[in-house]
Amino acid sequence: MQKKTISGKRKAYVALMRVLMFTSVFFTCALVLFLIVFVMVKGIPNVSWELLSTAPSYLSGRIGILPDILNTVYIVIATLLVVLPLGVGAAVYLTEYAKNKRVVSIIEYAAETLSGIPSIIYGLVGMLFFCQFLNLQTSLFAGALTLVIMNLPTVMRTTQESLKTVPQSYREGAFGLGAGRWRMIRTVVLPGCVDGIITGCILSVGRILGESAALLFTAGFAHALNGIFEGLASSGATLTVALYVYAKEQGEFGVAFAIAAILMVLTMLVNLTAAFVGWYFKKRRSI
Numbered sequence: 001m002q003k004k005t006i007s008g009k010r011k012a013y014v015a016l017m018r019v020l021m022f023t024s025v026f027f028t029c030a031l032v033l034f035l036i037v038f039v040m041v042k043g044i045p046n047v048s049w050e051l052l053s054t055a056p057s058y059l060s061g062r063i064g065i066l067p068d069i070l071n072t073v074y075i076v077i078a079t080l081l082v083v084l085p086l087g088v089g090a091a092v093y094l095t096e097y098a099k100n101k102r103v104v105s106i107i108e109y110a111a112e113t114l115s116g117i118p119s120i121i122y123g124l125v126g127m128l129f130f131c132q133f134l135n136l137q138t139s140l141f142a143g144a145l146t147l148v149i150m151n152l153p154t155v156m157r158t159t160q161e162s163l164k165t166v167p168q169s170y171r172e173g174a175f176g177l178g179a180g181r182w183r184m185i186r187t188v189v190l191p192g193c194v195d196g197i198i199t200g201c202i203l204s205v206g207r208i209l210g211e212s213a214a215l216l217f218t219a220g221f222a223h224a225l226n227g228i229f230e231g232l233a234s235s236g237a238t239l240t241v242a243l244y245v246y247a248k249e250q251g252e253f254g255v256a257f258a259i260a261a262i263l264m265v266l267t268m269l270v271n272l273t274a275a276f277v278g279w280y281f282k283k284r285r286s287i
Helices: 002-046 049-053 066-097 101-115 119-133 140-164 168-176 181-192 194-210 213-218 228-232 239-249 253-286
Strands: none
Touching (some): 066 101, 066 140, 066 181, 066 194, 066 228, 066 239, 101 140, 119 213, 140 194, 140 213, 140 228, 168 181, 181 194, 213 239
16 A cells, blocks of 8 residues: 555656656747747848848948958858867867876866856957957957857867767777877877867857857957958957847847847858768768
8 A cells, every 4th residue: 555655656756747847848949939930030021132242331321231241251260260270189188198187177177167257258358468468459350369268168178078989999909000199199089089079160150150248349340341361450340249239329120130030040050060060970980
C-alpha cells in the first residue's frame, strides 16, 4: 500500500514537471515568433530598392542605408581579419603547447569573464584606448578593434572545445610517424575540428552584426559613402547604430523597422549557415 502511494506521488511530480516544461517551451516559442512576425510586418513594407541602394541626402530629404550596409561589411571584415588569427592561435597554444595547467585555467577564466562584461564597458575602454590614446579618432577601425576584444573569448573558447574533440590517438599516431608538433597540428588536429572553428567564426559574425553599444563610442554616426580603406579610417554608422539614430534621434520609425527586419534576416541566415556548416563537416568527417 505504501509503494502505491509513493508511485502516485512520483507520477504526479512527473506530470507537473512535464506541464511546466511544455508551458516554458510554448511561451519561449511564442515570444520568438511574436518578435519575428512583429518586426517583419512593421519592417518589410518599408524596405525598398531606393532605401538599400542610395546614400542619405539631407538637402532632398532622401533616406538611404547603403553607407550603413557597407560600413557593416567593412567592420565585419576588419574584425575577422584580426580576431581569427588571435583566437585560433591562442586556442592552439593553450590546448597543444601550454604545459602549466594553472596558467591555462587562469587564462580560460579570464576569457569567460571577458565574455560576460557588458558591451557598453568595451565601448568606453575602446574610446579611451583606441580613439584617444592610440589617436585613431572615432573610426570604423577603432570600432573593429573594440569588437576584436569582445569576440576574442568566443573564438578562443569555441576553438579550444573543438580541439579537445580530436582523439588523442590521432596525435600519438602522427608523432609515431615522425611528424613534429606543428605538422601534427596543421595536418591532423586542425582538419579534424575545422567544423567547430568555422561555426564559432560564423557565430562571431552574428555578434558583430548585432553590436551597437560599443560602436556608439568608437565608430561614430556618419552616413558617408566611402571605400573600404577610407571608410575604416573615418567615422561611420553600422546598421545597428543607424537603427538607433533613425529611431531615437530622427524619429524615422519606418526606416528603423526596415533596418531591424534586415538585421533579423541576416542574423537568421548567419545562424542557419553555422548549423549547415557544422552538419556538412560532421557528415564529411563520418564518411
